[in-house]
Amino acid sequence: MNKTRIAKWMVTVSVTAAVLGGLVASTKTAQAAPKLKLEYKNDKSAKKDATLRIGYADDGSFKGVFAPELSNDAATSEVSQFGTVGLFKIDDNYKFVKGGLADVDFDRENKTATIKVSDKANWSDGQPVVARDLVFAYEIIANKESGSARYTDQLANIVGMEEYHAGKADAISGLEVKDDKTLVVHFKEMAPTMGTSGAGYIWEYAEPYHYLKDVAMKDLASNDKLRKEPLFYGPFKIKKMVQGESIEWVPNTYYSQKPKVKKLTVETVSTSQAAAAVKAGKYDILLNQTPQVYDAVKNEKDFVQLGKPMLYYSYMGFRVGTVDKDGNSVMDKTAVTKDRALRQAMAYAMNIDQVQEKFGYGLSYRANTLVPAAFGKWNDKHATGYKLNMKKAKALLDEAGYKVQKDGYRTQPNGKKLTLTLMANKSSKNFEASVKNYIQQWKELGVRVKLMNGRFQEFNSMSEKLISGAKDFDIWMGAWSTSSEPTDVAANYSKTSAYNFGHFVTKENTELINSLSSEKAFDENYRRKQLYKWQEYMNKEAFIVPMTFTHSTISVSKDVKGMTLDVSDSDTLWSNVALTK
Structure with a gap:
């Protein structure tokens, strides 16, 4: 929901397999996706002073750094979307339109974007949102001491951003504050996707400078002002919280539109318990359902299922490089995974179609590229990706000189032992079973793969390891909830991107x-x-x-009014949702 609009987030990977043993090759296609509605219409009158109960299905905990500039996990994005909202209004195609908490106009000739902050934008302490708050958000991203991973090539296109990022300037010269409500952003070059939310050329949030200015950049992410007592300019603010588990939200009285519920609670619930919680009526809305949870609750008479194709892909990554002193990715010529034949062979050995066909409930299916099919024409439908082909996988390694030994495992072309370390997040039993299934597939290929430290990793710890550029793994499994601009998927893998976790860098990739x-x-x-x-x-x-x-789905009680997944209504969604009983 919120996370798919304006930024990319690391998300936990899960599948729906209950038992993966005995899967065999098949030429059948995945099940047809069920017909899902975008919104639920309830004509009954809204109940006064209601409490809306929301569950978020996840096997981890939210980090709780309530600033998009510093947060990297999808869970925090989801549980904070009631207070953290984008500044700009968008249409169904994620294009900026007028009428948001701020409006933006681009001038291609003068290479500028003029942002006008609305008088209706106010922080939850009563202070107005001003242009300095927008500038402060850019400064947090660009200041290396903050630890932000949001600095990108797109933002470096702002005049003076690189100098500030390098510590050579005290301010970002291309951010011109004309008055309290007007910010002019000066670019080095204009880009064709600047008018699309999620493209990354302008940041779509603000941070309260008056509230945070005395906190050192290096301390922001750990400071109580962002973790326990954050300010918001959205419809709700936090009243109380159990860190990583639950939040109670109450209306932000300074928001321009009064919410239709008196209180809103959101809590995480494990994927193994989510279906039972819905059936017991514990929640009015359940977010982030896995396909397995969807299948278990889809026929509940008191609930409706909303959903749509998701701007998401899961993947297997190879660490082929490292980071230099400036934080840029560079290839590692000593990495075992540097050999393309090895990477391709391991991909061909995976039985993804069989896993998804048997357990995807029509919601999840094998991806053909890194650009989600939800982007329509931007996904290359002629690309096939990697279908199971063990014969081809073995031939690739044979030709590349990976020789099978008596124990059934192969050695490297130089004769050294080949053992790869896999990092995967601790998740549902289903996901963990799928990973073990792939390890068995690689064993058949003759490649020994072991889980890091013999176990699955806690998601937040794994995320930190990926961001920090650790070198004690060879492969990892991850997933991205992407931004709403398809070309931003590629930007994730640039030389300077903090999210290029495998540090793959080639001249051709950079040029493309x-x-x-x-x-x-x-x-x-x-x-x-x-x-x-x-x-x-x-x-x-x-x-x-x-x-x-995959498709995203949510369970919505028939007592809920105003619930929609239409992105053009995302800016006012939670101030309009109500209960009728």
Whole structure:
């Protein structure tokens, strides 16, 4: 929901398999996706002073850093969406339109964006949202001491951003505060996707400068002002919280539209207990359902199922590089995974179709590229991705010199033992069973793969390890909830991106990524063709192997009024949701 609009988030990976033993190759296609509604219409009158109870299905805990500039986990994004909202209103195609808490106008000739903050935008302490608050959000991202992972090539396109990021300037010269309500952003170059939410060229949030200015950048992420007593300019504010588990929200009295419920509670619930909680009537809304939970509750008479294709992909990644002193990715010539034949072979050995066909309930299916099918024409439908082909997988390794030994495992072409360390997050029994299934598939291939430290990793710890550039793993399994701009998927894997966790860097990859924001890319057909080329290139290199696409679903009680998944209503959603009983 909130996370799919304006930023990319790491999400836990889960599948719906109950038992994965005995899966065999099949040529059948995945089940047809069920017909899902975007909204639920309830014509009954809203109840006064109601409490809306929301569950968030997840096997981890939310970190609770309530600033998008510093937060990386999808769970925090979801449980904070009632107070953390985007500044700009968007249409069904994620294009900026007028009428938000701020409006933006782009001037291609003068290479600027003018942002006007509305008088109706106020912090939950009563102070107005001002242009300085927008500038402060950029400063948090660009200041290395803050620890933000949000600094990107797109934001570096702002005049003076690189100098500030490098510590050579005390201010970002390209952020011009005209008055309290007007910010002019000066760019080095204009890009064709600037008018799309999620493209990343302008940041779509603000932070309260008057409240946080005395907190050192290095202390922001751990400070109580962001973790326990944050300010919001959305419809709700936090009243009380159990860190990582639950939050009680009450209306922000300074928000322009009074919410229709008196109180809103949100709590995490494990995927194994989520279905039972819905059936017991514990929640009015359940967010972030796995396909297995959906299947268990889809026929509940007191609930309706809303859903849509998700801007999401799960993947297997190979660590092929490291980071230099400036934080940029560089290839590691000594990495075992540097061999493309090995990466391709391991991808061909995975039986993803069989897992999803048997246990995906029509919601999840094997991905063909790294660009989610939810992006429609931007996904290259001619790409096939990696279907199970053990014969081809073995042939690739044979030809590359990986010789099978008496124990059934292969050695490297140089004769050294081949053992790969896999990092995967601790999740449901279903996901963990699927990972063990893939390890068995690789065993058949002759590649020994072991879980890091012999166990699955806690999600937040695994996330920190990926962001920090650790070198004690060779492969990992992850997932992204992407932004709403398809070309931003590619930008994730640039040389300077903090989210290029495998540190894959080649001249061709860089050129393809840069072409997506070039002058030629103002021609949409050119931009789409270049994105197709990038998808083909990434599939060939198999540094990141696409695994699955899915549909997002939520359970909504029939006593709920005003619930919708329409992105054009996302800015006012939670002030309009009500209960009728």
